[in-house]
Amino acid sequence: MAWSIADVARMSGVTSRTLRHYDDIGLLPPAWIGSNGHRYYEEADLLRLQQILLMRELDLGLREIRAVLDSQVDRVAVLREHHQRLLAERDRLGTLARTVGRTIAELEEADDMATINRPENLFEGFEPSAEENDKVRERWPKAWEQSRQAVDAMTAEDTERWQREVTAQMIRIAEFMVAGTPVDDPALQAEVDEHYRGVCRFWTPNAVAYKGLGRTYVEEPQMRANYDKVADGLAEYLRDAMVAYADTRLS
Numbered sequence: 001m002a003w004s005i006a007d008v009a010r011m012s013g014v015t016s017r018t019l020r021h022y023d024d025i026g027l028l029p030p031a032w033i034g035s036n037g038h039r040y041y042e043e044a045d046l047l048r049l050q051q052i053l054l055m056r057e058l059d060l061g062l063r064e065i066r067a068v069l070d071s072q073v074d075r076v077a078v079l080r081e082h083h084q085r086l087l088a089e090r091d092r093l094g095t096l097a098r099t100v101g102r103t104i105a106e107l108e109e110a111d112d113m114a115t116i117n118r119p120e121n122l123f124e125g126f127e128p129s130a131e132e133n134d135k136v137r138e139r140w141p142k143a144w145e146q147s148r149q150a151v152d153a154m155t156a157e158d159t160e161r162w163q164r165e166v167t168a169q170m171i172r173i174a175e176f177m178v179a180g181t182p183v184d185d186p187a188l189q190a191e192v193d194e195h196y197r198g199v200c201r202f203w204t205p206n207a208v209a210y211k212g213l214g215r216t217y218v219e220e221p222q223m224r225a226n227y228d229k230v231a232d233g234l235a236e237y238l239r240d241a242m243v244a245y246a247d248t249r250l251s
Helices: 005-012 016-024 043-057 062-069 075-109 130-139 141-152 156-178 186-199 207-219 221-230 234-250
Strands: 002-004 039-042
Touching: 002 005, 005 016, 005 039, 005 043, 016 039, 039 043, 043 062, 075 156, 156 186, 156 221, 156 234, 186 207, 186 234, 207 221, 207 234, 221 234
Parallel strands: none
Antiparallel strands: 002 039
């Protein structure tokens, strides 16, 4: 028994145009083409279409689907690889959902945008602990002294403005993170360049020192917590982006 392309389109919900495209790319050729030029499909073709639709539902690309159906690759291996991509996407969307959820909670507790805009809500306790401060002072005494002098010279308004700038930049970097942007992406690295220039307002780290600063964001619990308030995993993502920046721009 055979069915015309119109019959298959009606039964499957796939348009005739799509079926013709599947034929053109060799994914689903018809059993034969009649003298009238119409495509006709047999039962085996319908079963193949069913598998195509199932894998499309799993978001596999047409090239991957053809490779699977033509047994050019291990079907289990292809599906396993796709499963890993789905899990990664699930994690990315979960991070994004948590970030948006925190923003909603902030806005619901406030009369306007003031709460989310106030940097101390994100970076309260941004200063490193006394123990970490002593480590920095011991390792980079000149840089520590330069930084201390710069901070002492700042007014309360200067500090608040700086905190707002840091908060805004961390939100922008978090957006790159939840989008799955690689740490060496040029657009992200432009943000890291701004971060480096901001650090240079207080002291000028070389490649080793800048990488060390990135590790501090992750290893110093209070600082890590402040970055991860913006988005889970932000401290590690920023550290990795700083390493990429130091390797290419400061080495």
